[in-house]
Amino acid sequence: MSDLTKNILHTICKYLSTEKSKSFLRKKYCQIFLRDYTRLYHPFLLLVRPDRFPQSARSFLYRNIMIPTILSNIVVVLYEPKDPINIGTTLRAMKNMGFRRLRIVEPAADDVWRISLAAPRSEQDIQGIQRFPSLSEALHDISYTVGLTARVRKANYVVMHPRPATQPLLAKAAEGSVALLFGREDSGLPNSALTRCDGYVTIPANPDYSSLNLGQAVLIMVYELFLAAQEAPLHTPDPKRSYPTADHAQLEGMYQQIEETLWGIEFIKTQTSRGIMRSIRNIFSRTRLDEREVRIMRGIFHEVMSFLGRKGVEPGKPIERDKHT
Template identity: 40%
Template sequence: MLSNFKVVLVETSHPGNIGAVARAMKNMGMDQLRLVSPKYFPHADATARASGADDVLRHAGCFASLPEALADCQIVFGASARDRTISWPSLTARELAETWAATDDVAQPNIALVFGRENSGLKNHELDLCHYLLRIPCNPDYSSLNLAAAVQVVCYELFVAGGRQSASTIGDRGEAPLATAAQMEAFYEHLQQTMADIGFLHPERSRSIMRRLRRIFNRTQLDTKELDILRGILRFSQNHNTK
């Protein structure tokens, strides 16, 4: 878990956004949520939008002020889409992740990621408490992100930079070994003979057709199970043609 990162929401007006933030955090292996004077919390809308991230909501800390929420944090990032009149050290979400992603939660400082109100963001006196501005590059003509979407982007960058991606387990990918060169050559001979048997292959065009078919199947990198299926289709076609 990226437990040294604390997501801090300031005066969130819609409880559904708190639930959506909790869900976004749990998706990316984060569970440290802090709320500063939320308008409504706890609330059924927050629970509904959390969609199973109830534990993040249940353990969320509530604070009367931002300084209280940041009291134990050594580094503070304030998310802002607006330019400020005073220059401020700033990092994008990806730069933040690459620089500060936790590799050993015990040794890392407590880092706060502060997100402001849905309609107006963080005020200047709140940004005064931050060491860096946190930016999410997006369309300059429409740069205001939904609160939960902004949190999701930042948490995702931290998740990836922290090396916490899990390998896909969809389907049977990798169960069967790739077909060998010898197996592929036997398949091509079988394919060519079958096309000749059914009258599809003409002698004067056989070389160019086979060359194109080789390119098609070589691109797919067939495994042995897939090759067995194709050989079975060819055998069926040959048997059916001889009846």
């Protein structure tokens, strides 16, 4: 069962247990949705098929079932935050807009009391913050990661503004987990973290004073997503895949194997050639590989290295580098 299915079932069951669900028709719509969901390859199709629900029911189900489900698939990740107050303002901004999943990676300080000062009456949410010792572990189950960056980088990143980025992100959140990755308050995301991202967003601001507080940046991004979710047209999804979309951990394993192979055949010879891996990541991030496709790619590159061994060719070795994440 996919995370999306679990979230939908949880949201429906939670809704049916509330006072709002006492309306017979609303209960009926939820039950039909629950029954028919497993028969179609995507929940959005249930809401765009007029033979299943009248317009009023589609609006009701989208607002009460699909929006909470989609938003629950979006995870905010803070990479090395320095001040617990900013963790609290981030959590408060998320709660304001209906987001609940917060992860922090190697915080400089993790003072629960100071977090609670900025996010009052949020004891359960503070307890629910997930903490990780590395970025790789924080993103292990994520299907798509977008990095928030304020600076123009030398690398050839395609950067969007928050508003036009919302529709693609909501569409991806309807298929799997999406991470919004924010960096340190003073320096943002390092290149080693940006390399792990599939997309990039920058918040336009006054160039003479463009530095945003971490909580402000999070609020702007989740606010735009919240607004877009309320008014999003229901696009017909892609055809059903036979295999789940590959998550971050699976893709990172593939990228590591590709890089080792390219060093092995001496396609990459120096540290300055590592930019080729960024291009390779960009290519694959646009294709949304599934688990089977990742296994095929890994099998190909494994066979390349095995072939070198069978021919008695000593493969090239990568030059050691510092690993920050």
